Amino acid sequence: MSRELLLLSLLHRQEMHGYQINEFLNRDLAACTDLKKPTAYFLLNKMAQQGWVTEEEVREGNRPPRRVYRLTPAGEAAFQELLHHNLSSHTPVYFDDDIGLVALEALLPQEARTLLEQRRGALAAALETAQAAPPHGGSLQWIVQHRIHHLASELAWTEELLEKLKHIEQGS
Amino acid sequence: MSRELLLLSLLHRQEMHGYQINEFLNRDLAACTDLKKPTAYFLLNKMAQQGWVTEEEVREGNRPPRRVYRLTPAGEAAFQELLHHNLSSHTPVYFDDDIGLVALEALLPQEARTLLEQRRGALAAALETAQAAPPHGGSLQWIVQHRIHHLASELAWTEELLEKLKHIEQGS
DNA sequence: TTTTCCATGTAACTCGTTACATGATTTC
DNA sequence: GAAATCATGTAACGAGTTACATGGAAAA
Numbered sequence: 001m002s003r004e005l006l007l008l009s010l011l012h013r014q015e016m017h018g019y020q021i022n023e024f025l026n027r028d029l030a031a032c033t034d035l036k037k038p039t040a041y042f043l044l045n046k047m048a049q050q051g052w053v054t055e056e057e058v059r060e061g062n063r064p065p066r067r068v069y070r071l072t073p074a075g076e077a078a079f080q081e082l083l084h085h086n087l088s089s090h091t092p093v094y095f096d097d098d099i100g101l102v103a104l105e106a107l108l109p110q111e112a113r114t115l116l117e118q119r120r121g122a123l124a125a126a127l128e129t130a131q132a133a134p135p136h137g138g139s140l141q142w143i144v145q146h147r148i149h150h151l152a153s154e155l156a157w158t159e160e161l162l163e164k165l166k167h168i169e170q171g172s
Numbered sequence: 173m174s175r176e177l178l179l180l181s182l183l184h185r186q187e188m189h190g191y192q193i194n195e196f197l198n199r200d201l202a203a204c205t206d207l208k209k210p211t212a213y214f215l216l217n218k219m220a221q222q223g224w225v226t227e228e229e230v231r232e233g234n235r236p237p238r239r240v241y242r243l244t245p246a247g248e249a250a251f252q253e254l255l256h257h258n259l260s261s262h263t264p265v266y267f268d269d270d271i272g273l274v275a276l277e278a279l280l281p282q283e284a285r286t287l288l289e290q291r292r293g294a295l296a297a298a299l300e301t302a303q304a305a306p307p308h309g310g311s312l313q314w315i316v317q318h319r320i321h322h323l324a325s326e327l328a329w330t331e332e333l334l335e336k337l338k339h340i341e342q343g344s
Numbered sequence: 345t346t347t348t349c350c351a352t353g354t355a356a357c358t359c360g361t362t363a364c365a366t367g368a369t370t371t372c
Numbered sequence: 373g374a375a376a377t378c379a380t381g382t383a384a385c386g387a388g389t390t391a392c393a394t395g396g397a398a399a400a
Contacts, residue, residue, distance in 0.1 A: 002271040003388095009275035019351050032270040039388055041353065064351040064396065083279070086272035087287035090294040090326070093265055098204040098318060099174040100258035103181035104311040107255070115259035122262040139276040146270060146329060153325035154262070157318060191379050211360055213381065236368060236379040 001082055002091075003035055007043055008071065008079040011053060017066035018044060028136065032143045044069055052078050097154075109169040113162060120158045127151040173254055174263075175207055179215055180243065180251040183225060189238035190216060200308065204315045216241055224250050269326075281341040285334060292330045299323040 006029070010021055021044075022037045029035075047053045052075030059065040071079065097119070104112050130148045135141060178201070182193055193216075194209045201207075219225045224247030231237040243251065269291070276284050302320045307313060 002268045006271050006274060012275060012278050029274070033266055036389060062397065066351070083272055083275055084287060087284065088290035090291055090298060091268035092298065093267060094205055095265060095318070096174045096263035098315050099178050100255055101311055101314045102178060102201070103184060103255055104314065106184050112259065115256060118260035119262055126262060126264065139273055142273045142276065142333060143270050146267070149329045150325065153322065157321045161314060208361065234369065238379070
């Protein structure tokens with residue numbers, strides 16, 4: 001339901017047409033979602049059928065006509081409910097990066113460390129990129145800051161792990 | 173490909189039959205994956221067709237026959253490649269919890285804080301559960317520790333956020 | 345005149361889940 | 373005799389992605 005919540009959030013701020021929504025998702029919300037264009041269109045249609053949004057064809061000048069979406073009262077209610085549920089709970093995440101750790105013992109300790117040092121590099125680079133991003137206004141800044149916080153945490157954890165592996169290697 | 177890597181990792185340690193694999197996934201690896209039973213069977217069949225594993229029907233006593241999977245040399249090579257790639261890189265994650273933050277401004281500041289305090293509670297509970305889990309041996313311990321590290325980081329971040337929101341509320 | 349931008353979608357496919365189906369054996 | 377455990381799967385569905393399809397307007 002969080003994809004629906006995301007779309008409802010955008011439409012709560014202001015009415016928007018599909019293309020505009022996709023632009024916003026790709027430009028400003030790339031850090032918190034990977035919602036694709038066809039998925040967005042599909043969900044918007046679904047929400048229109050559910051009565052959460054209305055569609056209105058608008059043509060401005062000679063441009064291709066836009067389909068403008070607006071929240072209905074039912075949509076507003078759904079938005080509030082989904083938002084409350086999202087903010088008040090925590091949804092756990094599975095890390096792709098954890099999978100490789102299961103088989104760490106299949107490698108020579110030294111080799112494992114070399115690989116994890118590369119991962120540390122990738123994390124450091126991602127962190128720098130995130131920190132270099134232009135500041136976002138409003139509540140979008142929280143997402144950017146969360147991302148930075150998380151990447152820093154992952155970097156610290158990876159370094160901790162490297163230290164522990166070094167000690168085990170020396171100790172055995 | 174990380175689901176395949178996970179299965180290959182298990183079979184690298186020792187040969188296993190399907191039921192055993194599913195048990196292990198649910199008991200010991202619930203923290204790092206949600207791979208379901210039919211998916212596991214499906215992937216095992218696929219890997220058998222690819223020549224990564226062999227299947228052997230084994231019957232022991234009067235029990236239902238087991239289908240035992242073993243890595244082939246090709247499977248071992250695939251395992252090494254996937255493992256190297258996984259450990260040396262970082263795969264970014266999208267947080268469901270971020271979605272609600274997009275629309276924080278749609279709520280009264282005080283209401284937003286109340287909801288986020290509930291989330292903080294949920295995070296604290298999850299952290300305690302993770303910390304109370306019996307220690308895992310071998311490299312599985314890293315996954316448990318990573319989970320704990322991450323939950324602690326999320327808790328700290330949520331508290332930071334609550335502080336910032338309090339200041340904004342007072343300042344404006 | 346060719347590429348990029350605006351603006352919309354559909355169709356086919358992949359991946360994964362849920363629910364269903366089977367059947368013997370051991371434990372209560 | 374009933375319930376849980378061992379052990380395997382399939383079939384139908386749903387969600388999401390990729391690639392395809394269309395077409396006008398502006399910019400290079």
